[in-house]
Amino acid sequence: xxxxxxxxxxxxxxxxxxxxxxxxxxxxxxxxxxxxxxxxxxxxxxxxxxxxxxxxxxxxxxxxxxxxxxxxxxxxxxxxxxxxxxxxxxxxxxxxxxxxxxxxxxxxxxxxxxxxxxxxxxxxxxxxxxxxxxxxxxxxxxxxxxxxxxxxxxxxxxxxxxxxxxxxxxxxxxxxxxxxxxxxxxxxxxxxxxxxxxxxxxxxxxxxxxxxxxxxxxxxxxxxxxxxxxxxxxxxxxxxxxxxxxxxxxxxxxxxxxxxxxxxxxxxxxxxxxxxxxxxxxxxxxxxxxxxxxxxxxxxxxxxxxxxxxxx
Numbered sequence: 001x002x003x004x005x006x007x008x009x010x011x012x013x014x015x016x017x018x019x020x021x022x023x024x025x026x027x028x029x030x031x032x033x034x035x036x037x038x039x040x041x042x043x044x045x046x047x048x049x050x051x052x053x054x055x056x057x058x059x060x061x062x063x064x065x066x067x068x069x070x071x072x073x074x075x076x077x078x079x080x081x082x083x084x085x086x087x088x089x090x091x092x093x094x095x096x097x098x099x100x101x102x103x104x105x106x107x108x109x110x111x112x113x114x115x116x117x118x119x120x121x122x123x124x125x126x127x128x129x130x131x132x133x134x135x136x137x138x139x140x141x142x143x144x145x146x147x148x149x150x151x152x153x154x155x156x157x158x159x160x161x162x163x164x165x166x167x168x169x170x171x172x173x174x175x176x177x178x179x180x181x182x183x184x185x186x187x188x189x190x191x192x193x194x195x196x197x198x199x200x201x202x203x204x205x206x207x208x209x210x211x212x213x214x215x216x217x218x219x220x221x222x223x224x225x226x227x228x229x230x231x232x233x234x235x236x237x238x239x240x241x242x243x244x245x246x247x248x249x250x251x252x253x254x255x256x257x258x259x260x261x262x263x264x265x266x267x268x269x270x271x272x273x274x275x276x277x278x279x280x281x282x283x284x285x286x287x288x289x290x291x292x293x294x295x296x297x298x299x300x301x302x303x304x305x306x307x308x309x310x311x312x
Contacts, residue, residue, distance in 0.1 A: 019180045019183050019184060019219075019220045022183055022184065022186075022215070022218070022219065022220075023219045023220070023221070025215065026213070026215035026216050026218075026219055027216070029213075029215065030068070030213035030215065030216050032045050032093075032094045033045075033047050033067065033068065033071060034046050034047035034048065034067075035048075036094050036095075037114075037117070039110060039113045039114045039117055040109070040110055040113040042090065042095065042096040042098075042110060043094070043095065043096040044087065044088070044095045044096070044110065044111075044114055045067070045087070045088040045093050045094035045095050046067070046085055046086060046087045046088070046114065047067060047071060047075070047084075047085065047086050048083070048084075048085050048118065049075055049079040049083070049084045049085075050078070050079035050080070050081075050082050050083040050084045051083060052083060053083075054081060054082050054083045055081075055082050055083070055122075055123075055124065055306050055311035055312050056082070056083045056085065056120050056122065056123040056124070056311070057078055057082045057083070057084050057085070057123065057124050057125075057126060057302060057306070058085045058086075058087065058111070058115075058120075058123050058124070058125045058126065059074065059075070059084065059085070059086040059087070059126045059128075059131075060086075060087060060089065060111070060125065060126065060127040060128070060131035060132075060134050060135055061086075061087075061088070061089060061092070061128055061129075061131050062128045062129025062130045062131050062132075062153075063129055063130040063226055063229070063230055064092070064217050064222070064226045065092065065128075065129075065212070065217065066088050066092050066093030066094075066212075066213060066216055066217070067086040067087060067088050067093055068093075068211060068212050068213050069128070069212060069291075070086045070291070071086060072205070072207075072208060072211050072212065072292075073205070073291075073292065073295060074291050074295060074298065074299075077295060077299050078299065078302065082302075082306070085118070085120075085123075087111055087114070089102075089107055089130070089131065089134065090102045090106075090107055090110065090225065090229075091221065091222055091224070091225020091226060091228075091229070092216075092217075092222055092225065092226065093213075093216060097221060097224075097225040098225075100228060101171065101225060101227075101228025101229045101231065101232055102225075102229060103137075103229075103232055103236040104130075104133040104134045104136070104137040104233070104236050104237070104240065105137045105140075105141060105236065105240060107134045107137070108134050108135075108137040108138035108140075108141050108142075109141060111134070111138060112138060112141060112142050112145065115145060120145070121145065122144075122145060122147050122309070122311055123145060123146060123147065123148075123311075124146075124147065124148035124149070124150060124250075124302060124305045124306050124309055124311065125138055125139070125146050125148070125149050125150070126149075126150040126152065126302060127149070127150070127151055127152065127154055128152040128153060128154070128289075128291060129152070129153055129154065129155055129261070129262055129288065130155055130229070130230070130233070131152075131154070132151040132152065132153070132154015132155055132156050132267075133154065133155050133156055133233060133236070133237060133240075135149045135150075135151060135154065136149060136151070136154070136156050136240065136241075136244070136271075137236075137240050139247055139249045139251075140240055140243040140244070140247065143247060143248065143249055146249060147249065147250060147309035147310065147311060148249060148250035148251070148252070148305035148306060148308060148309035148311070149249050149250070149251050149252070149305065150252045150253075150254065150298075150301050150302050150305050151251070151252070151253045151254070151255075151268065151271070152254050152255075152290050152291055152298065152301075153254070153255050153256060153259050153261070153262050153268075153288050153289070153290055154253070154255075154262070154267060154268065154271075155233060155237070155262045155267055156237065156241070156267050156268070156271045157237055157241055157266060157267045157270050157271055158234045158235075158237040158238040158241060159234050159237075159263075159266050159267075160234075163230065163231065166227075167227050167230045167231055168227075168231070169182075169227070170182070170223045170224060170226065170227025170228075171224070171226075171227025171228040171229070171230060171231035172227070172231065175223075175224055175227055175228075176224075179220050179223045179224050179227075180220050182218070182220075182223060183218055183219060183220040183223060186218040190218075191209070191214040191215075191217075191218065192209060195208075195209060195212075195214065198261060198287075198288055198289065199287055199288070199289050199292070199293075200258075200260070200287050200288075201258050201285065201287055202286070202287050202289065202292070202293045204292070205292055208292070241271075241274070244271065244274040244275050245274050245275070245276075247275050247276075248276070248277075249275070249309075250277070250304075250305050250308035250309040251271075251272075251275045251277070251278040251279065251305075252278075252279050252281070252301040252302070252304050252305045252308075253268045253271060253272055253278060253279065253280045253281065254281050254283065254290050254297060254298060254301045255267075255268040255280070255281075255282055255283065255290070256282075256283045256284075256285070256286030256287050256288065256290055256293065257282050257283065257284050257285060257286065258285050258286055258287050259286070259287050259288045260287070260288070261287075261288040262288060264282065268280055268282075277308075279304065281297065281301060283297060
């Protein structure tokens with residue numbers, strides 16, 4: 001029994017060391033791209049690009065990602081005409097996590113506090129995947145500030161059925177033990193396969209894997225925060241979706257017909273029927289990453305939302 005306890009303790013120390021080395025290596029290779037400031041008691045990482053005085057566009061990434069998903073390509077397409085702010089969601093990139101996982105509404109309130117700090121009075125908020133839930137929560141929370149929303153394959157409506165076991169493990173009680181093991185075992189091939197699954201039927205753009213900072217995604221703290229957030233998502237959407245019919249926000253919805261990650265018929269079609277004046281654009285044959293598969297359509301949706309919101 002003594003030797004078993006020693007072996008178990010030694011294994012735990014080795015695993016803890018591997019997790020720490022992985023985190024340090026990831027953060028050394030993919031440093032913050034913008035300031036990290038304290039907002040409402042949390043450290044928040046964001047970038048702020050483009051001319052001051054231009055219409056404001058805020059970009060919110062999806063589950064497991066970070067703001068680099070937008071700085072890879074989309075920010076460059078927008079920053080000449082807009083003031084573009086991209087944020088890391090709590091527990092992702094370099095924004096501090098909430099204990100137990102933040103709901104979309106908690107995240108929206110954090111970003112609303114950041115908007116106060118930056119003196120942003122009106123904006124169009126663009127949310128991809130889980131970021132779509134945060135964008136819609138923000139519109140519910142502060143419609144005076146969020147004049148327009150662009151939902152890119154957004155997870156915006158409550159859904160039935162069991163989540164992928166991956167989220168139940170990383171977000172559940174077992175995650176405290178399982179996540180460090182998963183982090184230590186996550187190699188380049190595992191990350192590549194995961195990205196291929198997210199992009200299918202398209203391929204990731206050339207250079208995306210090297211740029212995105214995938215090792216940041218598989219840090220133990222990020223896997224844990226992401227799992228906890230996803231486990232809470234449907235219940236949170238059940239509550240916030242009740243407020244959608246009262247919104248007057250200019251809503252543009254972009255969703256691929258081949259998206260197998262966030263269902264078009266579960267999320268975007270029902271959402272489009274709840275919000276008056278919502279405009280749904282279905283991209284034939286496009287998967288879960290419309291901002292990369294069809295960036296022109298993404299920019300066009302943002303342009304429409306800005307115009308409809310009266311920001312230009």
